[in-house]
Amino acid sequence: MTEDFKLGITQSFPCNYLPNQLERLLVATDPRLQDSKHYGWLMAQGFRRSGEQIYRPHCINCNACQSVRVLVNDFKVSKSQKRNIKRNDRYRIETTDQIKNSYYPLYELYINTVHADGSMCPANYEQFESFTKSKITQPLFLEIWDEDKLISVAVVDVLSDALSAVYTFYHPEYRNSAIGIYSILMQIELAKEQNKTFLYLGYQIDDCQKMNYKNKYFPYQRLIVNKWHTLNK
Numbered sequence: 001m002t003e004d005f006k007l008g009i010t011q012s013f014p015c016n017y018l019p020n021q022l023e024r025l026l027v028a029t030d031p032r033l034q035d036s037k038h039y040g041w042l043m044a045q046g047f048r049r050s051g052e053q054i055y056r057p058h059c060i061n062c063n064a065c066q067s068v069r070v071l072v073n074d075f076k077v078s079k080s081q082k083r084n085i086k087r088n089d090r091y092r093i094e095t096t097d098q099i100k101n102s103y104y105p106l107y108e109l110y111i112n113t114v115h116a117d118g119s120m121c122p123a124n125y126e127q128f129e130s131f132t133k134s135k136i137t138q139p140l141f142l143e144i145w146d147e148d149k150l151i152s153v154a155v156v157d158v159l160s161d162a163l164s165a166v167y168t169f170y171h172p173e174y175r176n177s178a179i180g181i182y183s184i185l186m187q188i189e190l191a192k193e194q195n196k197t198f199l200y201l202g203y204q205i206d207d208c209q210k211m212n213y214k215n216k217y218f219p220y221q222r223l224i225v226n227k228w229h230t231l232n233k
Contacts, residue, residue, distance in 0.1 A: 006030040009058060016119065017208040018064060026058035036137040040159035043067075043200055046223045048164065049137075049157070051130035057203070065203040067223040068214045069162065071230070072191045072199055076218060078233070081185055088182040092145040095190065099132050099141070102150050107131075110169035131155050131167040139166065142187060144179065154183045156190070162198035163191045184217065 008029040015021035028034075028042055039047075039054060046067040047056040057065040077085070104125060111123035120127060132139060137157045144152035152170035156163050165187055170179045184201070191199045204222065205211035215222070218233040 005033055012060070015059075017205050017211055018062075021062060021064075022059065023057065024059050025055045028054035034136055036159060039136050039157075040161065043159065043162065043164060046226070048200065048202060049134065049166070052135060054136065063225065064205050064207065066205075067200070068202065068204045068220055069198040069200045069228075070188055070191075070217045070220045072188060072196055074219050075188055075192075076233075077185070078216070078218070081181070081216075084178050084181050085185060088144075088177055088179065090146075091151070091182075092147075093186055094143045094145060096141050096143065097138060100150075103132065103141075103153055104128050106150060106153060106171060107169045109172065113172040114175065140190075142183065142190060144170070144183060144186070146174075152179050152183055154187055156187060158194075159196075162196050162200055163187060163194070164200040165202060181213075188217065 006029055008027045010025045010027060012022040012024045015023040017023075026047075028047060032038065033042060033054065034052075039049065042054055045056070047054050048067070049055075059065075107128050108123040111118075111120050111127075115121055132141075132155055134157070137159065140156045140158050140163075142154040142156055143150060149171075151174050152168065154168040155166040157166055165184065168180055168183050170183070188199050198221075201214040201217070201220075203211060204214040214220075215231070219230055221228040221230050223229075
């Protein structure tokens with residue numbers, strides 16, 4: 001795209017992921033960028049959305065947050081991922097573009113249990129809506145069911161050439177089944193079914209335990225200093 005777009009830069013503030021670091025964001029403030037077509041282009045530049053805000057880390061002297069996208073058509077399931085699929089294949093997968101009443105109670109339980117020590121706890125409905133509703137793009141919801149019990153929901157943005165994993169929440173009782181990993185594997189399958197090239201997983205932060213799980217889906221690409229690098233196992 002050759003148009004000139006307006007971007008903003010936030011003030012520096014304490015980093016949510018790395019201790020003793022300051023965080024700063026580059027924000028897509030131009031109204032012309034607030035649609036699915038432009039959002040897909042922005043994601044290829046390392047941006048992603050939080051609610052209706054489209055942002056990219058723009059920190060001084062730090063490049064720890066690096067966007068990761070799985071190469072869907074080349075993806076190879078590892079031995080541990082095969083075990084995960086076998087362990088969880090009794091569950092039913094469904095997709096919908098409609099938010100269900102059952103989502104928020106599951107989200108609330110997830111936040112208040114799995115992330116009880118985090119800044120998002122206690123959960124609230126406004127916070128929930130920021131993940132599940134968007135004027136920028138139409139989210140899709142990948143559900144995992146244990147018979148008639150909803151155990152996981154992945155919020156996925158649909159782009160022209162990719163899917164983007166926005167947020168996943170699940171029933172804490174299924175944490176030992178690594179249901180989060182299973183959800184990512186099912187999102188890769190969904191992207192393949194929809195003939196997408198990429199599944200964006202968000203930012204990989206190697207030194208942050210909560211954000212360093214995205215580099216296990218090979219091959220994948222990692223955005224380093226504005227250039228995508230392909231990594232094979």
